[in-house]
Amino acid sequence: xxxxxxxxxxxxxxxxxxxxxxxxxxxxxxxxxxxxxxxxxxxxxxxxxxxxxxxxxxxxxxxxxxxxxxxxxxxxxxxxxxxxxxxxxxxxxxxxxxxxxxxxxxxxxxxxxxxxxxxxxxxxxxxxxxxxxxxxxxxxxxxxxxxxxxxxxxxxxxxxxxxxxxxxxxxxxxxxxxxxxxxxxxxxxxxxxxxxxxxxxxxxxxxxxxxxxxxxxxxxxxxxxxxxxxxxxxxxxxxxxxxxxxxxxxxxxxxxxxxxxxxxxxxxxxxxxxxxxxxxxxxxxxxxxxxxxxxxxxxxxxxxxxxxxxxxxxxxxxxxxxxxxxxxxxxxxxxxxxxxxxxxxxxxxxxxxxxxxxxxxxxxx
Amino acid sequence: xxxxxxxxxxxxxxxxxxxxxxxxxxxxxxxxxxxxxxxxxxxxxxxxxxxxxxxxxxxxxxxxxxxxxxxxxxxxxxxxxxxxxxxxxxxxxxxxxxxxxxxxxxxxxxxxxxxxxxxxxxxxxxxxxxxxxxxxxxxxxxxxxxxxxxxxxxxxxxxxxxxxxxxxxxxxxxxxxxxxxxxxxxxxxxxxxxxxxxxxxxxxxxxxxxxxxxxxxxxxxxxxxxxxxxxxxxxxxxxxxxxxxxxxxxxxxxxxxxxxxxxxxxxxxxxxxxxxxxxxxxxxxxxxxxxxxxxxxxxxxxxxxxxxxxxxxx
Numbered sequence: 001x002x003x004x005x006x007x008x009x010x011x012x013x014x015x016x017x018x019x020x021x022x023x024x025x026x027x028x029x030x031x032x033x034x035x036x037x038x039x040x041x042x043x044x045x046x047x048x049x050x051x052x053x054x055x056x057x058x059x060x061x062x063x064x065x066x067x068x069x070x071x072x073x074x075x076x077x078x079x080x081x082x083x084x085x086x087x088x089x090x091x092x093x094x095x096x097x098x099x100x101x102x103x104x105x106x107x108x109x110x111x112x113x114x115x116x117x118x119x120x121x122x123x124x125x126x127x128x129x130x131x132x133x134x135x136x137x138x139x140x141x142x143x144x145x146x147x148x149x150x151x152x153x154x155x156x157x158x159x160x161x162x163x164x165x166x167x168x169x170x171x172x173x174x175x176x177x178x179x180x181x182x183x184x185x186x187x188x189x190x191x192x193x194x195x196x197x198x199x200x201x202x203x204x205x206x207x208x209x210x211x212x213x214x215x216x217x218x219x220x221x222x223x224x225x226x227x228x229x230x231x232x233x234x235x236x237x238x239x240x241x242x243x244x245x246x247x248x249x250x251x252x253x254x255x256x257x258x259x260x261x262x263x264x265x266x267x268x269x270x271x272x273x274x275x276x277x278x279x280x281x282x283x284x285x286x287x288x289x290x291x292x293x294x295x296x297x298x299x300x301x302x303x304x305x306x307x308x309x310x311x312x313x314x315x316x317x318x319x320x321x322x323x324x325x326x327x328x329x330x331x332x333x334x335x336x337x338x339x340x341x342x343x344x345x346x347x348x349x350x351x352x353x354x355x356x357x358x359x360x361x362x363x364x365x
Numbered sequence: 366x367x368x369x370x371x372x373x374x375x376x377x378x379x380x381x382x383x384x385x386x387x388x389x390x391x392x393x394x395x396x397x398x399x400x401x402x403x404x405x406x407x408x409x410x411x412x413x414x415x416x417x418x419x420x421x422x423x424x425x426x427x428x429x430x431x432x433x434x435x436x437x438x439x440x441x442x443x444x445x446x447x448x449x450x451x452x453x454x455x456x457x458x459x460x461x462x463x464x465x466x467x468x469x470x471x472x473x474x475x476x477x478x479x480x481x482x483x484x485x486x487x488x489x490x491x492x493x494x495x496x497x498x499x500x501x502x503x504x505x506x507x508x509x510x511x512x513x514x515x516x517x518x519x520x521x522x523x524x525x526x527x528x529x530x531x532x533x534x535x536x537x538x539x540x541x542x543x544x545x546x547x548x549x550x551x552x553x554x555x556x557x558x559x560x561x562x563x564x565x566x567x568x569x570x571x572x573x574x575x576x577x578x579x580x581x582x583x584x585x586x587x588x589x590x591x592x593x594x595x596x597x598x599x600x601x602x603x604x605x606x607x608x609x610x611x612x613x614x615x616x617x618x619x620x621x622x623x624x625x626x627x628x629x630x631x632x633x634x635x636x637x638x639x640x641x642x643x644x645x646x647x648x649x650x651x652x653x654x655x656x657x658x659x660x661x662x663x664x665x666x667x668x669x670x671x672x673x674x675x676x677x678x679x
Binding site: 056058077078079080083084085087089091093094095096104105108109156157160 | 575678
């Protein structure tokens with residue numbers, strides 16, 4: 001089932017007199033293709049959860065429309081939309097066993113959708129097997145670990161075979177190791193069921209690792225939509241570039257003069273087709289190449305060994321952040337004796353942004 | 366662990382409370398038990414220096430009293446009728462109160478008012494509401510004039526006035542009035558507790574239930590009531606305990622006669638029986654009755670606890 005959002009807007013009116021209304025989501029238009037896993041990504045307060053709740057039906061949009069396939073569901077209450085929602089803290093009913101929790105949505109079905117007891121039980125066991133909790137059916141939620149509760153919540157959302165599965169910060173309550181495991185699990189379940197899935201996260205790594213598409217949001221406005229790798233490689237603006245990637249992108253003040261990009265006085269890259277102007281330069285940590293004769297120089301602070309790679313922490317007078325972090329292969333020997341480190345730059349890991357609008361400036365090498 | 370050196374200090378700080386408890390709670394309880402087992406114990410005789418034999422004569426006498434059995438019946442009837450009704454009503458009212466936003470605070474205050482009002486005063490108001498002032502004529506005792514709001518309302522809708530509490534009223538009518546009064550009087554405390562419980566339930570359960578397609582009544586019975594069960598257990602248990610101690614409500618409506626003027630004592634309760642025994646200087650009998658009442662409350666509470674243990678989710 002494809003999900004179409006048309007100019008979706010949500011405004012929270014201001015409670016105090018004379019204050020401004022808060023626009024949580026502003027003109028969100030997007031078509032989510034059938035059977036895809038889409039991550040809504042952004043810092044807290046960017047409207048991603050509001051968007052999710054509007055798709056779910058728990059919140060009413062102030063404007064715009066939502067379609068599931070060809071059906072306009074904008075005014076439908078959640079129970080008639082055919083959505084399954086997994087809450088951030090799971091919201092499992094504490095007084096019911098796992099089995100009763102999963103059965104509950106089925107027992108609510110009415111009319112011709114009504115199932116026989118055997119059918120309900122069969123589907124409960126099926127979905128429990130899918131999320132691998134079929135051995136825990138008689139436990140209470142309080143007797144489960146966080147990861148198991150998460151699976152129960154997914155099972156409860158899936159059992160009535162929703163048209164769309166919605167996950168609100170599905171991994172935020174899990175520890176680092178479980179998070180890795182669970183995100184794979186979510187991916188597997190999504191692919192096995194083929195249900196269009198939308199999930200919300202503030203963790204870019206999480207979003208990039210499992211989504212077919214990501215939507216980056218900021219202050220209620222969609223910044224960029226695309227495949228994770230494309231968004232990473234080709235950010236639309238400084239915000240998106242900064243938001244994606246760990247360690248984060250290094251940002252410098254720079255200037256283009258006569259087709260050459262200068263950062264801190266160093267002419268680091270020839271950029272054609274860019275008129276002379278002040279710019280903001282973003283360089284991904286993996287965009288630095290150790291090069292004794294490289295054009296860019298930094299003052300070295302130290303080297304952090306991370307196993308496969310080393311992270312060189314340095315400073316540069318033009319840097320916006322306190323330190324410049326580069327990731328280089330540990331096979332290189334970093335000479336810290338001079339206190340200066342020189343790099344050449346991979347052109348495809350460097351982005352130019354307008355100094356005022358922070359929009360991307362394309363360039364040719 | 367408190368060091369033993371400092372323990373005497375702890376006891377010292379506790380001492381004032383312990384002394385008061387010992388004098389006004391522990392000793393009276395012990396003394397009640399003692400008096401209950403002293404045959405024909407009476408304050409007057411005791412003052413005269415008489416000695417009493419130990420025995421269970423007081424209990425025998427109390428249980429043989431027809432009056433006592435009557436009191437037990439009335440008390441149990443009021444308990445069994447009012448606790449479920451008031452709990453259910455309190456549940457529905459608090460759920461309704463919790464779901465509205467405007468005027469919630471005002472309505473909350475209104476519902477709480479009976480709690481801070483003197484129950485004798487409320488009883489007098491109720492007595493006035495259910496009163497009949499009028500005269501009967503002829504042999505059929507036909508009523509020719511009524512007063513009292515309740516009967517006025519009944520007559521307005523074409524019914525016939527009922528003699529609720531005056532001379533000649535029926536036991537059923539009396540009990541009905543008492544049930545209405547006790548339920549109304551018990552509501553505020555229950556609403557307060559249940560509303561507090563409701564407000565502490567995580568709203569996400571309701572969002573989840575909505576997404577799961579629950580109807581309102583299913584949400585109430587499958588989500589709200591189980592999540593509220595600790596509070597429900599509490600109000601039911603305290604309701605029963607309070608119910609077995611019913612006394613002032615009846616005095617409030619019927620006065621010290623504990624019944625309609627022509628049949629005083631008809632609505633007497635266990636506590637009323639104890640007071641009566643005390644006023645006739647039968648402390649032994651009163652103590653025995655008090656112990657019996659204690660035993661009944663204990664058993665009922667234990668049953669309540671064991672039932673609620675199975676059905677409560679903390």
